[in-house]
Amino acid sequence: MAQKQQTANSEPEPVIKITHLSKSFGNIEALLNVSLEIYAGEILAIVGDNGAGKSTLSKLLSGALTPDNGQIMVGDKSYSSMTPGKAISLGISTVYQDLALVDCRDVVSNIFLGREPVYAGFLVDKRRMQKEAAQVLQDLQINIPSLHTPVGLLSGGQRQGVAVARAVFQGGKVIIFDEPTAAMGLQESAKVIKLLLKLREGGLAVVVISHNLHQVFKISDRICVMRHGQVAAICETKYSSPKEIVGLIMGAAAGV
Amino acid sequence: MKPNIAQLLLGLVLCITVLLLSIASPFFMTWDNWRNILDQSALLVIIAIGMTFVIVTGAIDLSVGSVAALSGVCMAVAMHAGMAVATAILLGLAAGALVGTSNGLLISRLNLNPFIVTLGTMAVARGVALIITKGIPIYGFPAAFIWWGSGHIGALNPPILLAILITLLGALVLNQTKLGYYALALGGNEEALRRTGVAHQTYKLIIYVICGITAAIGGLVVTARLNTAEPLAGSMFELDAIAAVVLGGTDMKGGRGSIIGTVMACLLLGILRNGLTILSIPSYYQQLTIGIIILVAIIVSELRLKNAWEND
Ligand SMILES: Nc1ncnc2c1ncn2[C@@H]1O[C@H](COP(=O)(O)OP(=O)(O)OP(=O)(O)O)[C@@H](O)[C@H]1O
Ligand SMILES: [Mg+2]
Numbered sequence: 001m002a003q004k005q006q007t008a009n010s011e012p013e014p015v016i017k018i019t020h021l022s023k024s025f026g027n028i029e030a031l032l033n034v035s036l037e038i039y040a041g042e043i044l045a046i047v048g049d050n051g052a053g054k055s056t057l058s059k060l061l062s063g064a065l066t067p068d069n070g071q072i073m074v075g076d077k078s079y080s081s082m083t084p085g086k087a088i089s090l091g092i093s094t095v096y097q098d099l100a101l102v103d104c105r106d107v108v109s110n111i112f113l114g115r116e117p118v119y120a121g122f123l124v125d126k127r128r129m130q131k132e133a134a135q136v137l138q139d140l141q142i143n144i145p146s147l148h149t150p151v152g153l154l155s156g157g158q159r160q161g162v163a164v165a166r167a168v169f170q171g172g173k174v175i176i177f178d179e180p181t182a183a184m185g186l187q188e189s190a191k192v193i194k195l196l197l198k199l200r201e202g203g204l205a206v207v208v209i210s211h212n213l214h215q216v217f218k219i220s221d222r223i224c225v226m227r228h229g230q231v232a233a234i235c236e237t238k239y240s241s242p243k244e245i246v247g248l249i250m251g252a253a254a255g256v
Numbered sequence: 257m258k259p260n261i262a263q264l265l266l267g268l269v270l271c272i273t274v275l276l277l278s279i280a281s282p283f284f285m286t287w288d289n290w291r292n293i294l295d296q297s298a299l300l301v302i303i304a305i306g307m308t309f310v311i312v313t314g315a316i317d318l319s320v321g322s323v324a325a326l327s328g329v330c331m332a333v334a335m336h337a338g339m340a341v342a343t344a345i346l347l348g349l350a351a352g353a354l355v356g357t358s359n360g361l362l363i364s365r366l367n368l369n370p371f372i373v374t375l376g377t378m379a380v381a382r383g384v385a386l387i388i389t390k391g392i393p394i395y396g397f398p399a400a401f402i403w404w405g406s407g408h409i410g411a412l413n414p415p416i417l418l419a420i421l422i423t424l425l426g427a428l429v430l431n432q433t434k435l436g437y438y439a440l441a442l443g444g445n446e447e448a449l450r451r452t453g454v455a456h457q458t459y460k461l462i463i464y465v466i467c468g469i470t471a472a473i474g475g476l477v478v479t480a481r482l483n484t485a486e487p488l489a490g491s492m493f494e495l496d497a498i499a500a501v502v503l504g505g506t507d508m509k510g511g512r513g514s515i516i517g518t519v520m521a522c523l524l525l526g527i528l529r530n531g532l533t534i535l536s537i538p539s540y541y542q543q544l545t546i547g548i549i550i551l552v553a554i555i556v557s558e559l560r561l562k563n564a565w566e567n568d
Binding site for chain 1: 411432433434436437440441443444445446448449450451452453507511512
């Protein structure tokens, strides 16, 4: 699908272009000189072993962390660091691996966290929030018993569902999913997969971090393999194989 | 806003206490006595509501008692320097807001521990109050000032009306505004709030300013009521306020809280003190009784929370 758009557009511009991004925690180099381009209308999968730096990369894009070095270019503007507010206003939404939910608050408050609609200038519009939250969850076919349950009491998969709903509801040009289905059952994962495909169809850039290669091969257009904080390879999914990717994850020679 | 178990329990305890006391003493149920209870509880309500906002964020403000004293002293000095009553009151409230701002800036910008910061500002505010007065209470104020402590508005008085007003405002802000939502989110998961791009540090700052201002309003009430600005006034206020907030079902860990619960707890404490006095029980037993009630309340609320999480 990404291919089609490229031919139509002759020179496709990436929505996000990362150059030489680095981040260390103390003497752990979590991310080292990473460059990557993300295009509209594609699903880019990021794979790699535990601790490879996938979540760190996603947090640098979403502004949750600030890079030590490097540039993030969104559209035609270049940034040497992001803040969460800036990333969101640039149209980058994120489902964090830790979900970033407020456990003691209910589903509605979590879906609207930070973007509560108000009426009369300062009163939170609870009725509207309730209605829209119910609508989003229904559209995404995410089953939550009650919108007024504190999310801390939901199951792992339901919590992921709330986090996904929040990011999708927030919308934007780029949505990053950090292991969005890790705690989900088969049915729920299938729904999220369908959602990712739908988002791509809508022309969004979708980044999905996953350990599930079967899933990755089923839905992605490109696969970025990370290893020890670096990009080991970027492969076109249709010209690659799970075997090759596994080899790259484990540290075989890059095959690009 | 649905009442939780803590508030239902608290309501039950309130009813039982009232029932027992009205059986024990015919004087208890008179309007004069109730006005007295409301009058005595008003001060605690005012301060405890500011404290509720801080505790809901998962923090604590130990400086409220000192702030009450400092703001009272500021008002007194201003009036004795010939300033108008209204100006003097505003100056005193500004002093409270200033301490709140210092607390808020130190805690939100420098990421310091609220307990330690407010322990420090508690001593600083008290020290400044003592320095300004040289340790000697200032007394004798214009009638327009004394009115704030013991004037009459219908059957009620300004402190009670202030307490009611602050309760309504507090409940509105906590349950219906972004500030309230973010106060709860700060206590529940500050990092999650930060990642939404909300100016979480600013909201945190505002909450300490609110707590400073309510403490200063408490200072106005105490000073006006006694017609004296006492630099040592308000010691232990912080403990009473914290006790009332926790007794009211607000979680010390933050993220959950109730203004109505806080007010009910303030009333319970007020009724108990009043009842024990009517029954001529010596004040050291009062201290003991109230201490035990607070411990029981905390144990009950901890068990309740644990159950709520485990029952799922
Ligand atoms: N806040 C932090 N402080 C210190 N070290 C960190 C921090 N966050 C990540 N790291 C380290 O950075 C490295 C990369 O972590 P990251 O979370 O990006 O890995 P990941 O690829 O997402 O792994 P996983 O598949 O387990 O989610 C790891 O060694 C991790 O321990
Ligand atoms: Mg990760």
